[in-house]
Amino acid sequence: MTVFSMADSMISVVADLSSQMAPETRFERLLEALLKAFPGDAAALLRLKDSVLLPLAIRGLSDDTAGRAFVVEEHPRFAHILMSREPVRFPADSALPDPYDGLIDAVEEPLHIHDCLGVALYIDELPWGVLTLDALAPGAFDGIDPLELRAFVRLTEASIRVSELIHSLQKRFNREHEVAQVLIADLGRTDIIGDSPSIKAMLRELDVVAASDLSVMITGETGVGKELVARHLHAASARADAPLVYVNCAALPENLVESELFGHTRGAFSGAAGARTGKFELAQGGTLFLDEIGEMPLAMQPKLLRALQSGEVQRVGSDQFHQVDVRIIAATNRDLAQEVAQGRFRADLYHRLSVYPIQVPPLRERGRDILRLAGHFLELNRRRLGLHALRLDNSAREALLCYDWPGNVRELEHLLSRAVLRLKADSGAGGRVLSLTADLLDLPQERAIEAAxxxxxxxxxxxxxxxxxxxxxxxxxxxxxxxxxxxxxxxxxxxxxxxxxxxxxxxxxxxxxxxxxxxxxxxx
Incomplete structure (x- = not known):
């Protein structure tokens, strides 16, 4: 490592401090400079949130790593790094399991990392996260100058501080000018996993409408994650501290829909042994999410429309009206415009609900988001089953990217859960790293292609x-x-x-x- 390359990397980081850019871009460039300044095959920047480390930027690690969440108490190396104010290096023969085993990108075999270095990052004397550097070759970090490493760490903390300052100023600007509040992702991490163009476009639409009280109609195929989008909208709104109340319109018996939505008094009908508060009242000040709104019985639709127009609800069996203040989010996998044309859904209710339509893209249009989601679901299954490490081999990645996903994200989640169970059964006690292959996914073979x-x-x-x-x-x-x-x-x-x-x-x-x-x- 020459002094020039180290200085060159440091200069690039300093130059970025005065440049305005997205947090994810800033952090990617930071890791790029790290790998130029110091020897290594992989690097990662992880944010500490509630005893969980979330990857904000990765270099040299597989794509699915970005979708994982590392619980600190399950990873002793991360715990050691966080407890030290000095860089921590783990010897090649360390008995502590490495959280990145099997996740080195472009390596088909599950090779183990041999040289591992990590440092805790502090902002305002509080632990913020960790920066890690890994190498496949033993002794790769023998020549690192500790002073140069500390200097780079201080620059990293300064870069994070700049990013958070920009984030804070943006929020203050929005608040002071009374424009629609924008939920700025906490340094790139949101509940909605993915950065494909279709997801980014949807997130921009969500940011536009989130802070308003407009009714939102979420449409999309079964399994795309419409409920997750509704939760994202509520969390980004000014009503985030109030309840988000969920109603599955498809699961309600037709004779109980009115009682479920508006409540009832004692003795209002047979079986009404006591008074009950309806979903509208429970959502007071917050958000009411009407899932599968296309299944709402036609006879009930005028009463729902009146409640939306007047903001008043009347419990079944009562003459009194209750004033409610709720924001409505509805979701459906049906073509409601077609339902209106065929007389199965009221046009006035349709227009009242779909003031701001949001289309959730199907999984097959989200590109490499599939691998990020796969990493998220693999991590959930790893923790649930008590496994050390799970990885996708190249055949599994290719299979996931080529499949059409008629069941979307829900199908991906269930498919990976089944595959991990099979993998665990086949491997017995299992080794340090378990590799998930295409044959374990058991994806349907491609359909025959007929000549025209x-x-x-x-x-x-x-x-x-x-x-x-x-x-x-x-x-x-x-x-x-x-x-x-x-x-x-x-x-x-x-x-x-x-x-x-x-x-x-x-x-x-x-x-x-x-x-x-x-x-x-x-x-x-």
Missing amino acids: PSNTDDNFTFVTETRTLREATDSFQRDLVIDCLAKCGCNRAAAARELGLDPGNFNRLLKRLQIDVAEVKSGA
Whole structure:
């Protein structure tokens, strides 16, 4: 490590301190500078929240690491780092399990990390999180200058302080100018996992409408996470300290819908042994989430509309009205406009509910968010089953990215839960790192692709082509890489950046897929 490269990295971090950028961008550049200044194969910046470390930025670790949550008491290395105000280095033969085992990116085999270094970060004398640096080669950190490392740590803390100051000033600006409050993600971490363009676009829409009292209609396929979006909206609103009350309209018997929503008095009907408060009153000052609103009985819709228009509810069996102040969020997987056209849903109620529509994108349109979500669900299953470490091997990642996900996020969650159970059963007591492979996922094979029939002769027999999942994956990757190369003028480095790959990994991918760049350039 030369003095020049160290100084160069430090200068880049200092320059970033005076630049305005998103927190996630700032932290990614910070890790990039760290890996240039010090030897290592992977680095991570994790935020401490309620005894859990959440990755805010990662370099050299697999994509699914970003979706994980590391409980400190389950990871003794993290606990040691947090208890020390000095950098902590773990020897190659340390008996303490490494939380990153099996998560080094671009390494197919679950190789163990041999050199591990971590430092606790403090802001205003309070523990904020940790910065980690890992290497596969033993003794990689022998030549690190402690003074240089401490200097870099201080710059890291300064960068975090700048990011939080910008965050604080932005919130104050919004408050003082009485504009719609924007829920700025806490340094990039929100309940909604993902950073695909479709998710980012949806989050921008949520930020726009969150602080208002407009009714929101959340639409999307089954399993995309509409309830999670509703919770996000409520948490970002001025009503966050008041209740969020959930009503599943599809689960309510038709004769009990009115009582459930508006409440009833004692003796109002057979079985009403006592008075009951309705969901509208329970949500007073907060948010009422009407899930599966498309299942609301047609006879009940006028009463719901009146409550929304007047803000008054009347308990079943009572002559008195109760004034309520609630914000309505509704959700459905139906095409309510079509339901209105066919007379199965009232047009006036539809327009009252869908003042601000939000479309939740299906999982198949979210790209590599699938791997982040997979990491989140793997971590939940690891903790639930008491396993040391879980990782996705390359075949599993490719299978997850190529599958169509008709059941969306819910299907992904259930599929991974089943796969982890199978993996645990197959591995017995298990080793330090368990690798989840494509065959354990048990994804349906790709459907046969039928050739388009001719419109001139009905006597031909058209064949069907059936491909294995691996063949389909390779075909998809080959087409994607060739298109990217063509777009980048066959510049390998530019194509690698466009695809988010390391140049070395990109060249190996070209070799595996048997792509000749010269042929692509010539238009063959």
